[in-house]
Amino acid sequence: MQKTTIKHGYQVAGCLFNLVNHEVLPGLNIKAEHFWDAVAEVLTEFTPRNQQLLATRASLQAQIDVWHSDSANQPFNQERYELFLKEIGYLLEEKADFTISTKNVDDEVARIAGPQLVVPLMNARFALNAANARWGSLYDALYGTDVIGDDNGAQQSKDFNPVRGRRVQAYARRFLDETLPLTSGSHIDAVLYHIINKNFTVTLFSGEQVQLQDSEQFVGYNGATDAPTELLCRHNGLHIEIQIDKDNIVGKTDAAFVKDVVLESALTTIQDCEDSIAAVDAMDKTAVYRNWLGLMKGDLAEIIQKGNKTITRTLNPDRSYLSPNREKISLSGRSLQFIRNVGHLMTTDAIVNKNGDKVPEGIVDGLITSLISLHDLNGNSKFKNSQQGSIYIVKPKMHGPEEVKFSHDLFSAIERHLGLAENTIKMGIMDEERRTSANLKECIRAAQTRVAFINTGFLDRTGDEIHTSMLAGAMAQKEWMKDEPWIKAYELRNVRIGLQAGFQGKAQIGKGMWAIPEQMSAMVNSKIAHPLSGANCAWVPSPTAATLHVMHYHKVNVQAVQNAMQAEFALPGAIDDLTDLLTIPLLKNQAELSAAAIQKELDNNIQGLLGYVVRWVNQGIGCSKVPDIDNVARMEDRATLRISSQHICNWLHHGVISESQVHESLQRMAPIVDQQNSADDGYIAMSSDLENSIAFKAAGELIFQGKEQASGYTEPLLHKRRLEVKAEYLS
Ligand SMILES: CC(=O)SCCNC(=O)CCNC(=O)[C@H](O)C(C)(C)COP(=O)(O)OP(=O)(O)OC[C@H]1O[C@@H](n2cnc3c(N)ncnc32)[C@H](O)[C@@H]1OP(=O)(O)O
Ligand SMILES: O=CC(=O)O
Ligand SMILES: [Mg+2]
Numbered sequence: 247m248q249k250t251t252i253k254h255g256y257q258v259a260g261c262l263f264n265l266v267n268h269e270v271l272p273g274l275n276i277k278a279e280h281f282w283d284a285v286a287e288v289l290t291e292f293t294p295r296n297q298q299l300l301a302t303r304a305s306l307q308a309q310i311d312v313w314h315s316d317s318a319n320q321p322f323n324q325e326r327y328e329l330f331l332k333e334i335g336y337l338l339e340e341k342a343d344f345t346i347s348t349k350n351v352d353d354e355v356a357r358i359a360g361p362q363l364v365v366p367l368m369n370a371r372f373a374l375n376a377a378n379a380r381w382g383s384l385y386d387a388l389y390g391t392d393v394i395g396d397d398n399g400a401q402q403s404k405d406f407n408p409v410r411g412r413r414v415q416a417y418a419r420r421f422l423d424e425t426l427p428l429t430s431g432s433h434i435d436a437v438l439y440h441i442i443n444k445n446f447t448v449t450l451f452s453g454e455q456v457q458l459q460d461s462e463q464f465v466g467y468n469g470a471t472d473a474p475t476e477l478l479c480r481h482n483g484l485h486i487e488i489q490i491d492k493d494n495i496v497g498k499t500d501a502a503f504v505k506d507v508v509l510e511s512a513l514t515t516i517q518d519c520e521d522s523i524a525a526v527d528a529m530d531k532t533a534v535y536r537n538w539l540g541l542m543k544g545d546l547a548e549i550i551q552k553g554n555k556t557i558t559r560t561l562n563p564d565r566s567y568l569s570p571n572r573e574k575i576s577l578s579g580r581s582l583q584f585i586r587n588v589g590h591l592m593t594t595d596a597i598v599n600k601n602g603d604k605v606p607e608g609i610v611d612g613l614i615t616s617l618i619s620l621h622d623l624n625g626n627s628k629f630k631n632s633q634q635g636s637i638y639i640v641k642p643k644m645h646g647p648e649e650v651k652f653s654h655d656l657f658s659a660i661e662r663h664l665g666l667a668e669n670t671i672k673m674g675i676m677d678e679e680r681r682t683s684a685n686l687k688e689c690i691r692a693a694q695t696r697v698a699f700i701n702t703g704f705l706d707r708t709g710d711e712i713h714t715s716m717l718a719g720a721m722a723q724k725e726w727m728k729d730e731p732w733i734k735a736y737e738l739r740n741v742r743i744g745l746q747a748g749f750q751g752k753a754q755i756g757k758g759m760w761a762i763p764e765q766m767s768a769m770v771n772s773k774i775a776h777p778l779s780g781a782n783c784a785w786v787p788s789p790t791a792a793t794l795h796v797m798h799y800h801k802v803n804v805q806a807v808q809n810a811m812q813a814e815f816a817l818p819g820a821i822d823d824l825t826d827l828l829t830i831p832l833l834k835n836q837a838e839l840s841a842a843a844i845q846k847e848l849d850n851n852i853q854g855l856l857g858y859v860v861r862w863v864n865q866g867i868g869c870s871k872v873p874d875i876d877n878v879a880r881m882e883d884r885a886t887l888r889i890s891s892q893h894i895c896n897w898l899h900h901g902v903i904s905e906s907q908v909h910e911s912l913q914r915m916a917p918i919v920d921q922q923n924s925a926d927d928g929y930i931a932m933s934s935d936l937e938n939s940i941a942f943k944a945a946g947e948l949i950f951q952g953k954e955q956a957s958g959y960t961e962p963l964l965h966k967r968r969l970e971v972k973a974e975y976l977s
Contacts, residue, residue: 247528253286255600259528262535262596262614270539270618273626276664284663285613289597289605292656296590296606299649303957306681307714309334314717322718328828331684337828338647338685345748346694348672350634354513354582355672355698356752358483359782359804361792363512363581364759366522366869368530370537370548371559373517375789377541378562380581381487382511382793384421385496388414391766391790406495415500418507422488425481425800426463428456436502439490441471444570446479451501466567466575478567481800485510485577487565512581512792514754514783516674517541519611520586520642521706521884522869524862526965527972528596531610539618541583544627561629582638583631584674585619587611589643590652592961608641609656615639616660616671623670638698640674643706644689645957646681651692672698674754678706678885679957680714683736683827686743700749702740703758703776703785708733709888711831712896713958720833720900723847724893727831735826741780742815742823750808757784760791761881763871770794777802780811787881836902845911848903850875851890852911856919856932856945858882863941863967864930873922887948887960895952908949916942940971 248260267278313319313330331337354360365376388394389402389410394417396402399409422433431450438449445457446464458464458479465485469475477488487508491497497505517538519525525534540546547560562579569575588611593604619637621627632638641653650673657671673693675682677700682689690697711732712721722730737757744755757776760769773795776784782804786792815821833839857872871879880886897903917933932939944967948960955962 249598252282254290256286256289256605257598257600257602258282258285259532259596261529261532265532265536265539266614266617269536270614274617274620274624276617276620281617281663284660285597285610288613288656288659288663289599289609291659292609292652293599293606295652296609299590299645299652300956302648303645306334306336307957310336310714311717314715322830324825324829328825331828336646336681336684337824338688340685340687341691343746344691344694346690346697346752348695348697348752349669350636351672351698351752352582352632352634352636353483355638355754358513359777359799360484360513361511361786361795361799362754362756362783363515363789363792364518364522364586364785364787365515367517367519367537367585368523368525368534368866368868370540370546371550373537373541374546374548374559374561376512376515376517377580377583378559379512379515379789379792380510380562380578381508381565382789382796384418384507384509384793385414386506387766387790387793388417391794392764393417393767393770393794408499411496411499415496415504418504421797421800422486422507425486426479427459429459430454430456436504439474439477439488439502439504441467441474441477441570446477448502464570466569468567476567482803484513484796484799509793509796510577511796512786512789514584514638515581516584516586516640516785518586519615520588524866524868524964524968526866526968528594530866531594531596531607535614535618538585538615539621542618542621542627542631544629564629578630580629580631584638584640585615586640586642586674587615589641590649591643591956591959592965608653612639612653612656612660616657616664616666620664620666623666635670636698637671638674639671640676640699642676643679643957643959644675644682645679646685647688647692650675650682650689654693654696657696669696672696674699674701676700676704676706677702677736677740678704679710680707683707683739684824686740687747690743690747694747697753699754699756699783700740700744701754701756701758701781701783701785702737703756705759705761705883705885705889707736709885709892709958712889712892713955715830715832716892716896716899716953716958718830718832720836720902721893721896722831722833723843724851724889730831731826731829732831735823735829737779739823739827741811742821745780745808745812746815750805750812754783755781757781759785759881760787760795761886762878763787763791763881764879766791766794770797774798774801777804778807780804780808782808833902839902844897844902845907846875848894848897848907848911849915851894852908852915852945853919854880854882855887855890855894855948856912856915856942857922858887859945859948859964860919860923860932860941861929862964863944863971865928866968884960884964887964888958891948891952891960892958894949895958898949899953905950912942912946912949940967940974943967 249257250263394413419433435451436448463479466478467474489506491505492503494505497503564579565577592607594607597605622631861867869883872882920931923929932942
């Protein structure tokens with residue numbers, strides 16, 4: 247590939263160089279030479295520090311491994327263990343209280359609680375859909391999922407099923423009763439929605455005219471006051487739009503001609519450059535950056551086929567209404583976009599140094615994604631992402647405060663070189679590594695002027711839990727992990743520390759992903775736990791999930807929950823949750839575990855692992871829906887792969903399973919996975935030639951070399967094998 251040499255002998259891959267020079271820089275008032283000089287300076291300054299951080303990770307892990315292997319530390323003593331973690335600098339001293347000072351944070355982050363959607367940025371079709379998921383049809387979300395039952399003739403069918411439709415309408419009316427209660431009666435009995443004397447008015451079946459209990463909830467409308475087409479209300483800071491159309495197929499079946507209830511849904515979206523994508527070389531990275539550019543310039547477009555229709559998907563425009571006083575109001579049609587950069591581990595060939603070594607990918611991500619975001623800040627797009635002029639970068643997989651400080655300093659350097667005010671770049675700190683959870687307060691302190699979120703619930707966090715204590719003993723079964731003391735302490739501590747650091751009104755405290763994308767009924771029943779825990783956002787895997795999850799933020803006033811929690815934390819008496827957090831989740835019932843239970847755990851892990859890896863390595867798909875052993879479709883990404891591979895490694899190491907058992911399971915599961923993918927034309931089967939299947943080899947390596955992988959991460963092996971596939975089949 248053609249390369250261009252820049253300052254200090256760095257060489258930039260042609261595809262990235264051209265993207266920046268010909269597509270990114272025009273309109274930014276930054277000269278190419280200035281930018282590439284900045285790249286060279288930042289890489290020169292930060293690469294050695296990045297490498298040092300990785301060396302520290304390795305050294306700490308090596309010391310932990312030795313400690314667990316040392317017979318002098320048997321039987322295990324928690325107090326001695328914690329002392330040891332302090333001695334080696336894994337556990338740091340917590341310093342005085344402080345309050346974060348992050349400024350210019352958009353309301354969607356600081357003040358309004360709601361769903362956060364995550365999307366693989368490499369897929370423009372999905373990325374656009376996610377940006378547009380700010381507003382979602384409640385009717386579609388209910389009709390198309392398992393939230394409402396399909397009994398008594400209410401099943402989904404190709405054509406509109408009016409029985410199911412009525413069930414959707416009834417559900418939505420109950421939701422309106424809960425969120426927009428009337429002075430008397432129920433939305434269920436509405437026969438006319440209209441506006442009288444600037445008031446939202448409902449004429450009921452009885453002929454009675456009623457208003458909203460809280461008239462302030464009515465904020466806008468479209469159409470005539472006696473026959474509005476849209477009525478806009480707000481509850482807990484979130485908008486609800488009632489759409490009326492007597493000619494619509496659904497509207498005409500409704501006594502008040504309501505055609506839909508549209509909910510403000512994904513307030514924020516994380517466009518992901520990390521674990522949900524497979525970007526292994528300069529070409530892939532450039533494609534991902536180009537999609538971000540399209541989002542920031544507002545011109546991303548994707549032609550898609552829907553049945554026999556071809557449509558061009560673009561970003562949705564803002565939504566306009568008249569206020570009750572007939573003033574024009576406008577609301578964003580798109581969710582606020584964050585971008586998740588990669589962490590500190592990987593390197594990329596998009597830029598190599600003078601020796602030909604790849605440079606840290608996280609540094610390149612920081613530089614290029616910030617540069618691209620200037621289009622939003624400079625007003626070069628017909629849309630506005632951040633009204634506050636901020637750039638939101640999510641930093642994953644950071645281990646402890648030193649690593650957060652590194653990202654903070656990197657962002658400061660990028661700001662200086664791009665002529666941005668200090669702290670323009672906001673940082674989302676993902677609490678997904680054990681050393682970050684254990685030192686969270688100090689991690690936040692390290693980025694206290696720019697932190698925009700902390701969040702938990704992470705799958706990576708479980709992977710790190712297993713890897714860190716790999717030699718301590720066999721781990722609990724995957725499903726049982728959820729009931730372990732460490733995870734409960736992790737969830738609660740994160741909210742407590744965030745609130746005590748003054749996050750309320752300034753930044754998000756978030757919760758993790760709903761990883762069973764097709765079980766929306768279960769999500770509606772259980773994900774209310776997230777706002778109830780004091781979190782003002784939580785991750786969802788799809789726009790539909792966002793529209794359903796937002797109902798929880800109508801049911802729960804997160805600010806009130808946070809106020810109650812703060813009052814509780816202020817009560818006298820120190821809170822000691824660190825020991826729970828550091829309690830290793832070992833298997834307690836190994837002797838009682840039946841051979842069948844062990845086999846099921848192994849097969850389940852192998853099926854998920856193979857199902858994910860084969861699509862990643864052969865097709866470059868970074869996030870997949872993969873059936874588990876019980877045929878439940880699970881969202882799998884690199885973090886879930888980290889868990890399953892590390893779990894198998896751990897059981898192998900401690901003799902719960904044998905090597906031959908793993909091989910047998912791999913061979914038995916491969917044809918099952920092939921069968922599950924048989925409808926996919928682009929799929930390359932493994933089982934026809936297991937010995938030579940690159941994906942199958944990758945799966946084996948992730949298990950048999952998993953113990954030696956840095957922090958148990960899966961990307962080095964995945965990248966290596968994907969590059970091999972690209973070289974063999976796609977070059
Ligand atoms: C541990 C972590 O790091 S979690 C964060 C990483 N995980 C994620 O980002 C998960 C994001 N979600 C996804 O990638 C997908 O939803 C998957 C892989 C789970 C399922 O994908 P699929 O099997 O293709 O979904 P499915 O067929 O049910 O739906 C596809 C439709 O939903 C849309 N869709 C699905 N997920 C998303 C999403 N996250 N954002 C926007 N649109 C989405 C697609 O655009 C498509 O609609 P379209 O035809 O109108 O374009
Ligand atoms: O990044 C998300 C996770 O679950 O890990
Ligand atoms: Mg993660």
